[in-house]
Amino acid sequence: MLVQKNAPLQQANSFGIAARALTLVRVASEDDVRAAIARFDLARAPFFVLGGGSNIVLTGDVKPLVLKMEIAGLRLVDETPRAWIIEAGAGEVWHRLVAWSLAQGWPGLENLALIPGTVGAAPVQNIGAYGVELQDRFHSLTAIDGLTGEGFELDAAQCAFGYRDSVFKHAAPVAPEGAAWRRGMGLAGRAIITRVRLALPKAWRPVIDYLDLQKKCEETGVPQPDAQQIFDWVCAIRGAKLPDPAVLGNAGSFFKNPTVTPEQCRDIIAREPRIVHYPMPDGSIKLAAGWLIDACGWRGKSVGRAGVYEKQALVLVNRGNRADPEASVTGGEVMTLARAIQTSVYERFGIRLQPEPVVV
Structure with a gap:
């Protein structure tokens, strides 16, 4: 320590x-x-x-x-007739885990390639991309209660995963004096995730429903890509759309894609026929937040040293000098820009965008 x-x-x-x-x-x-x-x-x-x-x-x-x-480590902990169970230390880089698992011949994480961050943060955010979310591959995790030092494990149900959401984003309700704390009712500010386990399916099939991946299938003439091909495609797509944080500071996708009812979607389509939208299994419709922001004219605009990326309106970037503490963007500038975007989208579409990053 x-x-x-x-x-x-x-x-x-x-x-x-x-x-x-x-x-x-x-x-x-x-x-x-x-x-x-x-x-x-x-x-x-x-x-x-x-x-x-x-x-x-x-x-x-x-x-x-x-x-x-900074807890490290990648290993296979179990193998069942249905899946390989792998474990990663919470301090491991997420993309390194994805590449390592594929190198071992265990597919399943390829759609999640190049998502920035560490493994321990993945369950908190329930990260997802190109039709796959962490909860689709999640097995269990190990954590430590930051208040007592007690270790515990949680399965998927106990993590209460939602769209970019989990039990780790919600505070536990205040219990009556003398009442026992019940794990799973909110773990924000309490759970310290140390290791994460994933179940990678042996009966693997490609997840290529997203438009960008469909286009890759058409361009390459490969209708049923293998996991390595999907990995390579996702890396190429993300590399073309998203800036490298080491070159241009950013926090990836800044807003969640909002969901609306079919009726709301039909109303928006009547006014904006080109809006990008995806039907969800529960009957709701997911709208592309980047498209909404772009439609409001924010692509390439700046507020102070915070800007909207020219190639992807969903990404806010640092237009200052990230090597110089005096010339870099401030958190205040980023949030001022974010609030201005939220106001524009709400005034035009009646939709409130929710930020993805944690504001500290």
């Missing part, structure tokens, strides 16, 4: 926002996590778990204790 005071965070968040952690603890094992809990008494002081910093907007220096998650 390594403790740092007044630690700079500009290189620890993909937006490149200049901020500092009053106290940062680097944890490389479960023992490190428990040592931090004991030393800093997290039951009395708030804490913040930082992975790859790819889904956060820092609006100032971080006063809560920052636990920098």
Whole structure:
């Protein structure tokens, strides 16, 4: 366990926002996590778990204790007639896990290639792309209660996955004095995920329903691609649409794709026939947030040093100098731009866009 005071965070968040952690603890094992809990008494002081910093907007220096998650490790833990069960440390880079699993001959994560961030953050956000979400491959996870140091495991049902949502985003309700805490009722600010397990299906089939992947099938003349081909296609598509955070600071997709009723969708289509939309299994319709933002004229626009990416309106970027704390974008500029976009979309379409990143 390594403790740092007044630690700079500009290189620890993909937006490149200049901020500092009053106290940062680097944890490389479960023992490190428990040592931090004991030393800093997290039951009395708030804490913040930082992975790859790819889904956060820092609006100032971080006063809560920052636990920098660096637990590593990739391994096969079990094999059943239906699936390979693999495990990754919460500090592993997500894309490295995807590439490693394919190299072992275990398909299933290829649609999730190049999603930035660490493995431990994936269940919190229920990450997803190109027709696959984490919950589709999730098996279980191991976590530590930040208040007590107690270890526990959760399965998919206990994680309460939703669209870019999970039990880790919701605070537990305040229990009556003397009442026992019931795990699964909200774990924000309490659970510290240390290891994640995924079930990769042996009866694999390609998931290629998304338009971009359909186009790749047509362009290449390959109607039934294998997992490696899908992986390569997804990497190419994302590389063409999304900026590299190491070059142009960003937090990936900034807004969730909103869902509406079929009636609402028909009303919007009557006014905007070209709107990009996808029917969902529950009967709702998912709208492309990037299209909505683009239709409001935001592509390429800026507010201060925060801008909307020219190639994908769903991505907000750092137009300042991310190598210079004095010239980089601020969290305030990012959120001012985000709120202006939300207002535009609501005024035109009657839809409230919800940000994906965590605002700290």
